[in-house]
Amino acid sequence: MSIPSPSAAIGVPDFRNQGIWLRLLLAGNGLLLLVTLARNRELARLPAEILENAALAEPALLLVLVGLFPFSRWLRRQRPALASAWVVAWAAAAFAMIDGLLAAAFDGAPGWRAPLAGGLGAALLLAWFSLRAQAQAPALAEARLAALNARIRPHFLFNSLNAILGVLRDDPRRAESALEELADLFRVLLRDNRELVPLSEEIALARKYLAIEKLRLGERLQVCWEMADCPPEILAPPLLLQPLLENAVYHGIEPAAAPGEIRVRLHAGRGSVSIEIDNPLPSQTLQRPGNQMALDNLRERLMLFYDLEARLESGIEDGRYRVRVELPRREAR
Known part of the structure; x- marks a missing residue:
């Protein structure tokens, strides 16, 4: 799964996405209601008439979506015109099948209007999704630029370089290792991050980031990882953990003189992946303003990758600031 490029041709939507299903069902029913109102000649x-049309449209809509679900990945790899033609043809066939079953059940004869309505409805809905995607394209480009600008706070780079310079004379090997980790970190930050990546890569990147911060903060930074049941082949958005950990360091560890612990919990269920990161809360006088930029940025990127299937929550629980991310489970094939 990837974020579409604004300049790329707009293809068919991802029919595995729950948000797409919801929009298609709502739009399909709205279209059904409009057609019924337009054809009605007697208000009574x-x-x-709504019930009669719904008896055909509802099962046909569900059949269309269920039939497209397993082929969604294949359709999105095809040229937009070809993929759209397949979707329209399948919608017409699904409406024809349901119309035939209803005709057989009620001793009627199947007609040509049902497949025509299914095909035209599918074409209209695909056109609506295409226009919606084109309208969002400038916002997607702006969101990607904002993500690039907000990934690393400038103070982190300066502080990291100062910390490396501080140990360069006494421990050159440690300084060299830190420079390599810093280079790896920025290499990932500057690449094109539109594709999901293995969660193991995200964890490795997060550990490198924390190793650099550990060099600077010393024993003030403690990290506890809990991820026993999280397979490495699970996919996640790039730069998922690092901004959250940076937020935790910046707002939970840096302002306090005493040591503090950041806890990272990763749990993979049958259909979802849960990520929790919490950090201590410094006293009111030491708290820093504005910890929402990274969260708002991540929330927007999750929406681009997963639509309505992902969730991000944050708040104070048990005297600690906790961020919880829920993702649909995707695995590398």
Whole structure:
């Protein structure tokens, strides 16, 4: 799964996405209601006509979505025109099948209007999704630029270089290792991050980031990892953990003189992946303003990758600041 490039051709939507299903069902039912209202000649018969049309449209819509679900990945690899033609053809076939079943059940004859309505409806909905995606393209480009600018706070680079210079004379090997980790970190930050990556890569990047911060903060920074049941082949958005950990360091560890512990918990369920990061809360006089930029940025990127399937929550629990991210489970194939 990837974020579409604004300059790329707009293809069919991802039919595995729950948000897409919800929008298609709502839009399909809205279209059904408009057509029924337009064709109605007698107001008293309107409820009966809505029920008659719904008896055909509802099972046909579900059949279309269920049939497209396993082929969604294949469709998104095809040229947009070809993929759209397949979707329209399948929608027409699904409406024809349901119409045929209803005709057989009620001793009627199947007609040509049902497949025509299914095909035209699918074409209209695909056109709407295409226009919506094109309208969002400038916002996607701006969001990617904002993500690039907000990934690393400038103070982190300066402080890291100062920390490396501080140990360069006494421990040159440690300084060399820190420089390599810093280079690896920025190499990932500056690459094109539109594709999901293995969670193991995200964890490795997060550990490198924390090693650099550990060099600077010393024993003030303690980290506890809990991830026994999280397979490495699970996929996640790039730069998922590092901004959250940077937020935890910047707001939870740096302002306090006493040591503090950041806790990272990763849990993979059958259909979802849960990530929790919490950090201590310094006293009111030491707290720093504005910890929402990284969270808002990540929330927007999750929306781009997963639509409505991902969730990010944050707040104070048990005297600590906790961020919880829920992702749909995706695995590398």
